[in-house]
Amino acid sequence: MNLVFGSDHAGYDLKQHLLQYAQSKGYTCLDVGTETAADACSYVDYGVKAAQVVHKGEADLGIIACGTGIGISIAANKSPGIRCALCTNEYMARMARQHNNANMLALGGRVIGFRLAESILDAFLAQSFETGGRHQKRVDELNRLQPGD
Ligand code: RB5
Secondary structure (H helix, E strand, O other), X not given: OEEEEEEOHHHHHHHHHHHHHHHHOOOEEXXXXXXXXXXXXOHHHHHHHHHXXXXXXXXXEEEEEEOOXXXXXXXXXXXXXXXXXXXXXXHHHXXXXXXXXXXXXXXXXXXXXXXXXXXXXXXXXXXXXXXXXXXXXXXXXXXXXXXXX
16 A cells, blocks of 8 residues: 655654654655644645645645644645545544544644554544445545535
């Protein structure tokens, strides 16, 4: 499975940690930046960059981080075909995959620690969507939404 990682400066340390963690588990990982925690940058740029990689099918899932995870998840969700879930625990991560067919996970680098983030990532990657069930209809509805609806 291919993963893409992105963050702003406030999510940089968590992104780097999770990228190395995922690589150690055998995932192929692409990093769209940012490259340092020292220079402030826009979470919008990196949320969109990572989302575009997922949208183009160049990664199966995206993992993104900013300070809270909020801004970067909003940015990613503006991209077509993206269902990005901001998760603060393993249950949310499991449900995001199982019920919402989330294809991106957003985390807050200033909100959760590395160990919890690893567990959330594990839960997200281990779970798959319940295809054909009642959740399919709702995900189809999400996918049909157009700006202004
Ligand atoms: C950066 O200071 C911070 O605002 C950003 O990382 C994020 O938390 C926004 O949602």
